[in-house]
Amino acid sequence: MSPLPDCQTLLLELHGGVLHITLNRPDSRNAMSLQMVAELRAVLAAIRDDRTVRALVLSGAGGHFCAGGDIKDMANARAQGADAYRELNRVFGALLEQAQHTPQVLICVLQGAVLGGGFGLACVSDVAISDHKAQFGLPETGLGLIPAQIAPFVVQRIGLTETRRLALTAARFDGAEAQRLGLVHFVEQDAQALAERLDEVLQQVLRCAPEANAATKALLLASAGQPSSELLDEAAQWFSAAVTGEEGIEGTLAFMQKRKPRWAI
Structure with missing residues (x-):
């Protein structure tokens, strides 16, 4: 196989045809930085045509999966203007398409925070296993932003009606609710049960022929219809307008100052 890229924000462990990818920025609850996005995309590109890699297991270090986008990247983009926000947003959509x-x-093995971009990653998984205490949500509108790149994948995963409720309330919910919504397939009560469920799923996957699985996955995705690149391009423009607007400025500032934004009652 092609050598795996060197990564600073990911831990990679390959054995038995399974590549374990751990998001490794625990100090920020594995917030998705531009560097992490680039490294994940490089890993996916490196193994794409390698059928000796049969499964990918994506998890997070430090008890959390992913708390969403990195606010520091957004602060850096502010100095560069609207185009930088659009590109920052769109690159995550490209990762979701690739994944x-x-x-x-x-x-995906989901624990702790599964928010924003982390929620999006869960929505593009083939199998999602959650801790019952995991906290899911789309917090963007509470920050004066929009879930621009994530929304089409969430709608595809759980349907328009539930996505409207979750995106327009920024509501948080646990693993049991995620299973009810069809976001995750299994909910477990502790770390040992999560590991046992993962082993069971991997044993099932490894009984399937890798080329047949790849072709079947492509067929299923084509049958269901896909979030389009054109829509994601347009959504990135909307995100840029939101983040540079009055609400986006106030919402992100309130988040960094650990206070409620002006519109919150």
């Missing part, structure tokens, strides 16, 4: 279409079976 959605990776030929390997993508399994």
Whole structure:
């Protein structure tokens, strides 16, 4: 296989045909920085055509999966203007598209924060296993922003009606509710049960032929219809307008200052 790229924000462990990818920025609850996005995309590209890699297991270090986008990257983009915000936003959509279409079976193990971009990653998994205490949500509107790149994948995963409720209330919910919504397939009570469920799923995946799985996954995705690149391009423009607008400025500033934004009652 092609050598795996060197990563500073990811831990990579390959054995038995399974590549374990751990998001490794625990101090920020594994917030998705531009560097992490680039490294994840490089890993997915490196193994895309390698059928000796049968499954990918994506998890997070430090008890959290992913708390969303990195506010520091947004602060850096502010000095560069609207185009920088659009590009910052769009690159995450490109990651979601790439992860959605990776030929390997993508399994997400979800603990702690599964918010924003982390929620999006869960929505492009083939199999999602959650701790019952995991906290899911789309917090963007509470920050004066929009879930621009994530929304089409969430709608595809759980349907328009529930996505409208979650995106327009920024409501948080646990693993049991995530299972009810169809976001996750399994909910477990502790770390040992999560590990046992993961082993069971991997045993099932490894009984399937890798080329057949890759072709079947492509067929299923094509049958369901896909979030389009054109829509995601337009959504990135909307995100840029939101983040540079009055609400986006107030919402992100309030987040960094650990206070409620002006509109919050």
